[in-house]
Amino acid sequence: MALEQVSSNKAFDGQLIKYKFKSAALGGLTANFNLFLPANSANAKVPILTYLSGLTCTEDNGAQKGGFLGPASKEGIALLFPDTSPRGAGIEGETDDWDFGVGAGFYLNATNPQYSQYYNMLTHVTLELPEVLATAGLPIDLTRQSIFGHSMGGHGALTLYLSSLLSGVKQYRSVSAFAPIANPTKCAWGQKAFSGYLQGGIEEARERYDATELIAKAGKEPVHILIDYGTADNFYKQGQLLPENFLKAARDTGYDEVQVRVRSQEGYDHSYYFISTFGEDHIHFHANFLKA
Amino acid sequence: MALEQVSSNKAFDGQLIKYKFKSAALGGLTANFNLFLPANSANAKVPILTYLSGLTCTEDNGAQKGGFLGPASKEGIALLFPDTSPRGAGIEGETDDWDFGVGAGFYLNATNPQYSQYYNMLTHVTLELPEVLATAGLPIDLTRQSIFGHSMGGHGALTLYLSSLLSGVKQYRSVSAFAPIANPTKCAWGQKAFSGYLQGGIEEARERYDATELIAKAGKEPVHILIDYGTADNFYKQGQLLPENFLKAARDTGYDEVQVRVRSQEGYDHSYYFISTFGEDHIHFHANFLKA
Numbered sequence: 399m400a401l402e403q404v405s406s407n408k409a410f411d412g413q414l415i416k417y418k419f420k421s422a423a424l425g426g427l428t429a430n431f432n433l434f435l436p437a438n439s440a441n442a443k444v445p446i447l448t449y450l451s452g453l454t455c456t457e458d459n460g461a462q463k464g465g466f467l468g469p470a471s472k473e474g475i476a477l478l479f480p481d482t483s484p485r486g487a488g489i490e491g492e493t494d495d496w497d498f499g500v501g502a503g504f505y506l507n508a509t510n511p512q513y514s515q516y517y518n519m520l521t522h523v524t525l526e527l528p529e530v531l532a533t534a535g536l537p538i539d540l541t542r543q544s545i546f547g548h549s550m551g552g553h554g555a556l557t558l559y560l561s562s563l564l565s566g567v568k569q570y571r572s573v574s575a576f577a578p579i580a581n582p583t584k585c586a587w588g589q590k591a592f593s594g595y596l597q598g599g600i601e602e603a604r605e606r607y608d609a610t611e612l613i614a615k616a617g618k619e620p621v622h623i624l625i626d627y628g629t630a631d632n633f634y635k636q637g638q639l640l641p642e643n644f645l646k647a648a649r650d651t652g653y654d655e656v657q658v659r660v661r662s663q664e665g666y667d668h669s670y671y672f673i674s675t676f677g678e679d680h681i682h683f684h685a686n687f688l689k690a
Numbered sequence: 691m692a693l694e695q696v697s698s699n700k701a702f703d704g705q706l707i708k709y710k711f712k713s714a715a716l717g718g719l720t721a722n723f724n725l726f727l728p729a730n731s732a733n734a735k736v737p738i739l740t741y742l743s744g745l746t747c748t749e750d751n752g753a754q755k756g757g758f759l760g761p762a763s764k765e766g767i768a769l770l771f772p773d774t775s776p777r778g779a780g781i782e783g784e785t786d787d788w789d790f791g792v793g794a795g796f797y798l799n800a801t802n803p804q805y806s807q808y809y810n811m812l813t814h815v816t817l818e819l820p821e822v823l824a825t826a827g828l829p830i831d832l833t834r835q836s837i838f839g840h841s842m843g844g845h846g847a848l849t850l851y852l853s854s855l856l857s858g859v860k861q862y863r864s865v866s867a868f869a870p871i872a873n874p875t876k877c878a879w880g881q882k883a884f885s886g887y888l889q890g891g892i893e894e895a896r897e898r899y900d901a902t903e904l905i906a907k908a909g910k911e912p913v914h915i916l917i918d919y920g921t922a923d924n925f926y927k928q929g930q931l932l933p934e935n936f937l938k939a940a941r942d943t944g945y946d947e948v949q950v951r952v953r954s955q956e957g958y959d960h961s962y963y964f965i966s967t968f969g970e971d972h973i974h975f976h977a978n979f980l981k982a
Contacts, residue, residue, distance in 0.1 A: 408922065409963035462755050462962060468970075630700065670754065671701035678760075 401534045404430065410471035412436040414461055423526040424484040425516040431527060432461045432479035435537065436471045445542035445688035446531075447681070448478040448523065450551030450558075453587075454501045457481045460548070465674035469681035475688055476538055478531075480523050482550070487516040497587055498594055504582075505554030506607050508595040517595055524558055524569060544572040544684040548673055549633070550587070552578020556609035556623070556644075563619050564612065571687040572622035574680045576673045577631055580644035581610035587638050610644045613658070617651035623658045624683050626676050628666025693826045696722065702763035704728040706753055715818040716776040717808040723819060724753045724771035727829065728763045737834035737980035738768040738823075739973070740815065742843030742850075745879075746793045749773045752840070757966035761973035767980055768830055770823075772815050774842070779808040789879055790886055796874075797846030798899050800887040809887055816850055816861060836864040836976040840965055841925070842879070844870020844917070848901035848936075855911050856904065863979040864914035866972045868965045869923055872936035873902035879930050902936045905950070909943035915950045916975050918968050920958025 404416040414434045421429035436444060447470065449460040457479045460466065470477050483503030489512060492499030508517035531538050547555035552575030559573035582588020583600050592603035604611050613621075627634055627641050634641070641660055648658040666672040696708040706726045713721035728736060739762065741752040749771045752758065762769050775795030781804060784791035800809035823830050839847035844867030851865035874880020875892050884895035896903050905913075919926055919933050926933070933952055940950040958964040 407959055407961050407963040408920070408957040408967075410967050414963055465757060465760065467963070467966070468757065628700070665700040667699055669699050671699040671706055671759070674757075674759070675700075675702045 401530060409434070410436075410468045412439070412467070412471050414467065416457070419530060421484070421522060421526060423518045423522040425487065427484050427486050427516060429484070429522065430457050430481055432457045433531070433536070434461065434467055434470060434477040434479075436474050436476060438474040439476060439537040443537045443539035444474055444476045445544070446476040446478055446538045446540070447684050447688065448480065448527075448543065448545045448555075450480065450505060450523065450545065450547030450554040451482050452547070452549030452551050453482070454496050455482050455551075456501075459670065463670035463674060465677040466681055469678040473681060473685040473689065475681070475685060478527060480519075480527060483519065484516040489513065489516070498590055502550065502591065504550060504591045504595065504607070505558060506595055506603075509597040509602065510595055511597075513595050519554070520558065523554070524562070542688050543570050544688055545570045546574040546576075546680055546684065547578070548576040549639075549668065550579055552576055552625070553580070553582055553588070553609060556580065557607050557612060559623075560609060560612035560616055561606060563616055563621065572624075572684050574624040574683055575626075576676065576680075577627045577634065577639055577668055578609065578625060578641065579639055580625070581608060581640040583608045583611070584640055584643065585638045610640070610647045613644060613653070614647045614651055617653070621653060621657050622687055623648070624680065625660045626663050626680075627661075628663045628668065628672050630665050631668040631672070633668050693822060701726070702728075702760045704731070704759070704763050706759065708749070711822060713776075713814060713818060715810045715814040717779065719776050719778050719808060721776070721814065722749050722773055724749045725823070725828070726753065726759055726762060726769040726771075728766050728768060730766040731768060731829040735829045735831035736766055736768045737836070738770055738830045738832070739976050739980065740770040740772070740819075740835065740837045740847075742772065742797060742815065742837065742839030742846040743774050744839070744841030744843050745774070746788050747774050747843075748793075751962065755962035755966060757969040758973055761970040765973060765977040765981070767973070767977060770819060772811075772819060775811065776808040781805065781808070790882055794842065794883065796842060796883045796887065796899070797850060798887055798895075801889040801894065802887055803889075805887050811846070812850065815846070816854070834980050835862050836980055837862045838866040838972055838976065839870070840868040841931075841960065842871055844868055845872070845874055845880070845901060848872065848915070849899050849904060851915075852901060852904035852908055853898060855908055855913065863982075864916075864976050866916040866975055867918075868968065868972075869919045869926065869931055869960050870901065870917060870933065870936075871931055872917070873900060873932035875900045875903070876932055876935065877930045902932070902939045905936060905945070906939045906943055909945070913945060913949050914979055915940070916972065917952045918955050918972075919953075920955045920960065920964050922957050923960040923964070925960050
């Protein structure tokens, strides 16, 4: 799993570096990711915040359009931008749809034999990338990790955070999301993905990959969760996101506004214009816990 | 020249609106532009800062990747993002090269008959777009304009600012540029563009379209000019930018560091990661003059 540097760009006094490597989790395919290292990482290991991007995106969208690098530089936090799926598996039909297959890995480990050799973004993000960073000797303090994401990546961030919490591993200190797919077993995007990737389909997903189901089980654990969504978001209006279901489950479980904060942002949509507006705020939210 | 709204995205409490219209300056072709209106434009006309993008770009690059919207929102300044050339003229060969023709209009008015019907980005940016904004009743105060840009757009910003100053029109209060093509009659990009677009070729360009030539003539006029370039910029290293020539001409003409500030930024390259790092600083520079 030797890392190869693809490019490096100085940004906000730090470096945004693109790497590639042969990913075991993704069946030996080449995987790209971006890593932002703030200037202070020259002197000491820094905490790391992973950003999971949405449908059709790559490792570049968040780095280029999220407005995260400046605030992360000020806070002294590294940012990790994984890709959104394996690329080049050659599975029949995997490039036919924009919301399934390539660009749409849904941050799960596939159990359907057609996809399970390659589509293991859960392992890629939670285990393989941290291992690769550590092996390469990069100045990252893996005891201080948080995670956030957008849309499908918001689903990924919430489910990876909550499932790690429930398992007792507690890999991430905090989670936030922009317009997350918050109850995917109840929306068309999630149902399509789970039916395709998982042998047990939606039933299998309910146990592991639905943030609304997971938060209902987490009632005794302290959590740090921030969600923003826009009222002009067409996917919200179409019922693909369902943040209100997540909020209700969180409140029913006993979480208050300090532990689970879900904010409706008037007039904002699903785009990176929305994300970049609140990006700085999300970085500061995570910094509270990463630097505690 | 009726304006048609293509899309609108709320961003930083304001609106980023994409418009299209049939552009007389561009021979009747459809032209797109983005306009960011800060929230305070609901109550009063706001100053406007025009951003000219570089080779291969469209009206979207600066809006999506520049990091300008947040600072402009705080300052209460509108941002105008024109395209970089006419599109759809159908002139033979206009899409063959990335540094000439489509995506590479160089912010001039072509005099070569092959291009002069369509390639009039100077008129499009300086006269037509302000006219279109005013005609549409948009809340823009055209007595308070400034301009900035990147690479080819830095060339455009400097030359439009200086030629307007020298003509006595003084359309823009201040100019700034990221990695501008600052002496285009002396570099390959400029020589190719001028030889193609201008009947009088490089000689014609020297009079009108070369910032280093123009600053040498401006010695009695007060100016407000800020330029940043990166020492790791490959186009700088290849001699395409030549900011040192512009700086020398400015100093020879008698401008001091307050009037003409050229900053060498250690380790930065030609990308939007560089631009976004200093974007906020450039917005604040212009706000000093736009809000004076």
